[in-house]
Amino acid sequence: MTGKSALRRALDLFYVGCGVLAGVSLVAIAALVILQVVARLLGIVLTWTPEFAGYAMASSSFLALAYTFNTNGHIRVGMLLNALSPRARRWLDIPCLIVGLWIVGYFAWSTVVMTWQSYEFNSMGQGSFPVPLWVPQLPMALGTVALAVALADNLLLRLRNRAAAYDSDGSSSVL
Numbered sequence: 489m490t491g492k493s494a495l496r497r498a499l500d501l502f503y504v505g506c507g508v509l510a511g512v513s514l515v516a517i518a519a520l521v522i523l524q525v526v527a528r529l530l531g532i533v534l535t536w537t538p539e540f541a542g543y544a545m546a547s548s549s550f551l552a553l554a555y556t557f558n559t560n561g562h563i564r565v566g567m568l569l570n571a572l573s574p575r576a577r578r579w580l581d582i583p584c585l586i587v588g589l590w591i592v593g594y595f596a597w598s599t600v601v602m603t604w605q606s607y608e609f610n611s612m613g614q615g616s617f618p619v620p621l622w623v624p625q626l627p628m629a630l631g632t633v634a635l636a637v638a639l640a641d642n643l644l645l646r647l648r649n650r651a652a653a654y655d656s657d658g659s660s661s662v663l
Contacts, residue, residue: 517544517548539616
């Protein structure tokens with residue numbers, strides 16, 4: 489099969505899109521730091537910039553999870569895996585993906601519920617600039633859902649005896 493399916497292209501675009509949003513969050517952190525430095529040089533005190541930089545840092549961390557996972561950027565203990573045959577490696581990888589999906593799936597569900605409840609109850613941040621809490625929580629929820637989707641995606645690939653996206657043997661399905 490030479491071409492990618494529409495679902496494969498959509499998933500890859502979703503993972504890359506989350507990675508791009510994580511990069512935008514990093515740029516926002518840099519812009520907020522520069523703004524803070526310039527404001528201090530001008531004698532202006534901006535009390536809200538650390539708060540928003542923190543929100544952007546959380547966004548960048550969570551939004552990057554799925555993309556980083558699929559590009560083999562997460563820290564993994566590869567010594568054991570590299571010593572195994574591809575067949576044994578696949579069968580060791582499957583239970584790891586199942587456990588990871590269970591843990592991340594629960595975390596994703598919890599963060600989506602938390603974000604929805606913050607929206608429903610109109611919860612506001614306690615910082616110097618009142619922000620509806622669902623706004624900074626939304627990227628966290630999206631990032632955990634994206635990681636759960638990536639884990640499920642890679643589990644299905646492994647179960648179908650295909651290379652996972654994070655395989656470093658050049659058979660990556662992402663990018």
